[in-house]
Amino acid sequence: MKALVSVKRVVDYNVRIQVKSDGSGVVTDGVKHSMNPFDEIAMEEAVRLKEKGKITEIVAVTIGGDKSEETLRTALAFGADRAIHIKEGGEVQPLTAAKAFAAVLKKEGAQLFIAGKQAIDDDANQTGQMVAALLDIAQATFASKVEVDGNKAVVTREVDAGLETIEVDLPAVITTDLRLNEPRYLKLPDIMKAKKKPIDATTFADLGVTPGAGFKVTKTAPPPTRSKGIVVKTVDELVAALKAKGLL
């Protein structure tokens, strides 16, 4: 059984995000990028499933310019067997990405599509769900536990009220939540080997996908700065302060 894992190159989560002075977006030049953390979790889960013998091949896929190759190399170092680079430089909205992934999934005949629940750059939380809808297959989002058994998967989901366990038929889409696993350290020998693994390049045109713009970003603004806190010495003072703010 084959699993397809999508990996996105995003501004690293340690980086202090700066909004461009004209509000047209955030500064990405000269800023550290890395694999979306939820995609690392997806890669880790795929590798664990392979180690358990539940799947036999892992294919990593990304959409992006030349620099996204680094992200694919990271996926290969995690343990992907090969990678597909959809070389498209410009802005890619979730629906376009989903169409491309759906096309790859079909072409590859993969039974599992594992993606992050969201990418930490746009926080859209849409791509996985859209892939499932486009292919009319099952989806299990916000996974915190995954068990694959034959042509079924049992997935524990993190929902507002707690945990929900569902069973889905394969092929299915799974999106990963933070607590699914803790991604391993990449070992230097694996990174070295990853340099030699194959990456196939393709494009939206090859995949028969027409990119569309469903929405337009009109403005980006930094969150309002938090005003300084006050130090309270006693619980009484704290209660009084909360009351004064109308919070108690």
Add this chain to the structure above:
Amino acid sequence: MSVERDVMEYDVVVVGAGPAGLAAACRLKQKAAEAGKELNVCVVEKGSEVGAHILSGAVFEPRALNELFPDWKARGAPLNVPVAGDEIYFFRSPEAAFKMPNVFVPKTMHNEGNYVISLGNLCRWLAKQAEDLGVEIYPGFAAQHAIVEDGIVKGVQIGDMGINREGEHKDDFAPGMELRAKYTLFAEGCRGHLGKQLIAQYQLDKDADPQHYAIGIKEIWTVPPEQHKPGLVVHGAGWPLNLLGTDALGGSFLYHFENSQVVVGLIVDLSYTNPYLSPFDEFQRFKHHPVIRKHLEGGTRVSYGARAIVKGGLNSLPKLAFPGGVLIGDDAGMLNFAKIKGSHTAMKSGMLAAEAVAEAIFAGDEGGKVLNGYADKFKASWLHDELYRSRNFGVFLHKFGSLIGGAINYVEQNWFGGKFPFTVHDLKPDYKTLKLASESQKIEYPKPDGKLSFDKLSSVFLSSTNHEEDQPVHLQLKDPSIPIGKNLPLYAEPAQRYCPAGVYEVVGDEGAKPSEKRFQINAQNCVHCKTCDIKDPAQNINWVAPEGGGGPNYANM
């Protein structure tokens, strides 16, 4: 605890992806291509990516780059802002300054033909060139030990990953690999932690003056576009440091870069004498000087960081080669302090070492020798000539202060072309210069205003530094009793103040007895500047590389 380690063999391993290491890697591959031969070259870098740990001014002199890639413009090197104006100030007080008339600016401080750059971005670009030439670069991996067998350096061992605070293996323990090579080039920058050990082990500094250092603290600001003058370069000396005395020296810089960014920094010599001095707080108050504030007002601070600078120059240069390895760049101490420029000298020294290594290997050398060819090439190069001309500069300042030392330097540089017929020496290492706290005056620093000046913690936050929490503390105390037992009573434990990242704290109530106080090391905050390793009066702090990838995440520094 013995563990199985993977081993990889290369012709050359380079430790550190700064300008020195990357220029060396590129040059090795160019030499191989010229000779129609193969050379396997690998570079390891402790930062999470190339450039993440690079902090510089920087006004960049393209001389070495012109030699390495004459077509750098066509290759898109990030040299986009030519220096458009040079100003030098002597700051006399918090309000007053004297602008040096252009005719008195020493030749070494003229910057026509230079560029205002981000050295981090230049390194990112150099890394791309190196990879295109076939160099393997591995960011996120720190070299933890030199592998020395029978007195010969055989390569480096990468730090282990997944060890907890107590030193035990965690579930995800991954032993560090051994990277073995015919020759290993150490390019860790100022106060490299392997370089330091190798200098001691092979007594490379036996015939050299003690090395001298400074700490440079830098911020990047975004300013209103109408206030931005791309290419303007402002240097200064004096307030808040000494202009006439010699007990707290240093200089400042402010450069207008691209994208409405202005960089500003203060460089404080680590030969300062008052243990109450805090380079961080000096820098914060410095920004309030009218000459400086007018560039920053109305802007926002976007980044912060600090890094030590090696400034002993030629007099302090250790021997460059030892069996199986060489020191290049600031790991050796190639910086020209008269210009505060070390990137072009770092690159040039890397290129010279690369040429020596390539020639030796192509002549059948199996590695492990003392590469005297590198030292010979160095002596015959413009780099040696440049450092020779500047060899007295730092010493003049140490002995005579910024104003008079600066004047003597003017005479030497402009009338004697840097070739005074004598050399002066400065034999006191920086860790020995502190006076006792009891003989020193406490310094009351003004409270930060939150607009121009800030506190340490919010500053460190802007360095985006990050370390895995559960790992051994990478700031090792040789004797854990010294901070509270000795440094506190004698010097009011200066680590609390010289560390620009708030790593060291003495906790306990103000009036408490020393026995009730505790020395706390917040290792996660460390920005890898190396100041503690240099300035601790007891030489008790040993900086070692933390788990790879940890440390600052500088952008555009």
